[in-house]
Amino acid sequence: MNLVVVSNRVARGKANEPMTGGLAAALLPVVENSGAIWVGSSGRVRDGVHKEPFAEIEALGSGALATLDLPAAHYGGYYEGFANSALWPALHSRSDLISTSQGDYLSYREVNAFMARALLRFRRTGTVFWVQDYHFLALGAELRELGVTEPIGFFLHTPWPTACVIEGVPHHRELVEAMLDFDLIGFQTAQDCDNFAAYVREALGLVVHDGIVVSQHGRTRLQVFPIGIDAEKFAGAAAKAISHPDVSRLRRSLNGERLAIGVDRLDYSKGLVNRIHAFDRMWASNPALVRSVSLLQIATPTRGGIEAYGNLQSEVARLVSDVNGRHGEVDWTPIRYLNKGYGQAVLAGLYRTAQIGVVTPLHDGMNLVAKEYVAAQNPADPGVLVLSKFAGAANELDTALLVNPHDIDGMARVLAMAAAMPLTERRMRYEAMMDQLKRHSIQDWFADFIRALQDSENDGAARAGSAPWQRRGTVHGIARH
Ligand code: F6P
Numbered sequence: 001m002n003l004v005v006v007s008n009r010v011a012r013g014k015a016n017e018p019m020t021g022g023l024a025a026a027l028l029p030v031v032e033n034s035g036a037i038w039v040g041s042s043g044r045v046r047d048g049v050h051k052e053p054f055a056e057i058e059a060l061g062s063g064a065l066a067t068l069d070l071p072a073a074h075y076g077g078y079y080e081g082f083a084n085s086a087l088w089p090a091l092h093s094r095s096d097l098i099s100t101s102q103g104d105y106l107s108y109r110e111v112n113a114f115m116a117r118a119l120l121r122f123r124r125t126g127t128v129f130w131v132q133d134y135h136f137l138a139l140g141a142e143l144r145e146l147g148v149t150e151p152i153g154f155f156l157h158t159p160w161p162t163a164c165v166i167e168g169v170p171h172h173r174e175l176v177e178a179m180l181d182f183d184l185i186g187f188q189t190a191q192d193c194d195n196f197a198a199y200v201r202e203a204l205g206l207v208v209h210d211g212i213v214v215s216q217h218g219r220t221r222l223q224v225f226p227i228g229i230d231a232e233k234f235a236g237a238a239a240k241a242i243s244h245p246d247v248s249r250l251r252r253s254l255n256g257e258r259l260a261i262g263v264d265r266l267d268y269s270k271g272l273v274n275r276i277h278a279f280d281r282m283w284a285s286n287p288a289l290v291r292s293v294s295l296l297q298i299a300t301p302t303r304g305g306i307e308a309y310g311n312l313q314s315e316v317a318r319l320v321s322d323v324n325g326r327h328g329e330v331d332w333t334p335i336r337y338l339n340k341g342y343g344q345a346v347l348a349g350l351y352r353t354a355q356i357g358v359v360t361p362l363h364d365g366m367n368l369v370a371k372e373y374v375a376a377q378n379p380a381d382p383g384v385l386v387l388s389k390f391a392g393a394a395n396e397l398d399t400a401l402l403v404n405p406h407d408i409d410g411m412a413r414v415l416a417m418a419a420a421m422p423l424t425e426r427r428m429r430y431e432a433m434m435d436q437l438k439r440h441s442i443q444d445w446f447a448d449f450i451r452a453l454q455d456s457e458n459d460g461a462a463r464a465g466s467a468p469w470q471r472r473g474t475v476h477g478i479a480r481h
Helices: 022-034 072-091 102-122 139-145 172-179 190-202 231-241 245-253 272-285 307-327 344-353 368-375 408-419 423-439 442-464
Strands: 002-006 037-046 055-060 063-071 127-132 152-155 184-187 207-209 212-215 218-224 258-265 293-300 335-338 356-359 384-388 401-403
Touching: 002 022, 002 102, 022 063, 022 368, 022 442, 037 055, 037 072, 037 102, 063 072, 063 102, 072 102, 102 139, 127 139, 127 442, 139 152, 139 172, 152 442, 172 190, 184 190, 184 442, 190 207, 190 218, 218 442, 231 344, 231 368, 231 423, 245 344, 258 272, 258 344, 258 368, 258 408, 272 293, 272 307, 272 408, 307 335, 344 368, 356 368, 356 408, 368 384, 368 423, 384 408, 384 423, 401 408
Parallel strands: 002 037, 002 127, 037 063, 127 152, 152 184, 184 218, 258 293, 258 356, 293 335, 356 384, 384 401
Antiparallel strands: 055 063, 207 212, 212 218
16 A cells, blocks of 8 residues: 555654644654655745645655645645634634635635645555645545545544534535545544534535445545554653753752643643633632642744734733732742743653643644653653543543633632642552553554545445446535636
């Protein structure tokens, strides 16, 4: 099999480089070992959309990494515009933040079409395409338009919201119809998969039976594949990282106080404002925790050109400063707030140093920080994970302390409880979560998806009574540009 993996952001094989977002970090080790070609954006743009897409190719494990300069005229409308100011807020149920234009949508479609043209270069006998995430919802349809008949799978790393929220995205119907050109659509949770199926039934009037959507494009299988991590490898990295200079300095600075850690992109979906309010409330109602519990919040700036992100950055900075002013002492800072990224190896050591992991998004597809925090713990003296019940990870890590991130008092109480949790209970919770992580690794996720993609092709062809290239003919309702 010649596997071609596609995502907007890609990662290079250096464990010590900061990586933005869970997708790139999660995919790197499995793509490296699979021999796949991983195709994505170089992060640069280039003039002349109609020119042949240019890819720079380098070795990546037993496979290769191909990065493309995306068309300059459409990059802004695609990335900051449609992908991150229409789809991202909607997928995270923030319809109030949707702000886009017809031009953004056309640019999004242009970049999807551009990527499809670029992918043809990697197509050979036995190719299977695997598209990642919301940047490329229309890529399957664009590939079909170019005559591609091979299996094409898609995995959504974010949540999929209820129908009335996704209907807030201009062109939602065209986009979901375009998605039905994928043979397999994977989701993080059963809730996301059910929401998608409900939309397809109600808005498109299609039948979904046993997880298969039957449409004029053929058959599309909908299935849940919760993404995992390599817990044992991460645990090993955490034990080693304890001697890293940043990690040792952090330990020395603690003077016996307990540390809570949060590591997030500076994104409104991560619930940072509510989290800081909860710590504020915790110190206000438990004066004994002043000086004895502090927070290290790493918040990596992201998507700075979008107004909502700029506003959030100012709001969080102001709030941290207020809380530090209110509870700080001459020799104690309640919240250490860092706006930079760290490599996975250092992060593993920071997680192991912290007695409380705080992962409290308002909505999150999975959230791999939650899983990494657990895996990084010292089994003899593990920390406590405080986890939003609205993160996909809460479905699996149900022995974490689950919180409602909108309930500030409730979160403050749970944080105080986490700080006081006895060792036996911490170990019991940690062991249950670690078992779960080992049973559903990133390697399993990768293999399960590829197997289902191969099966879905066979199922689809057999049920349709025709070859895949005959099922995939006209593309109705999809605007061509
Ligand atoms: O869906 C999740 C994800 O792909 C993450 O990997 C990352 O958090 C985000 O979306 C993309 O972020 P960015 O815009 O920085 O590439």
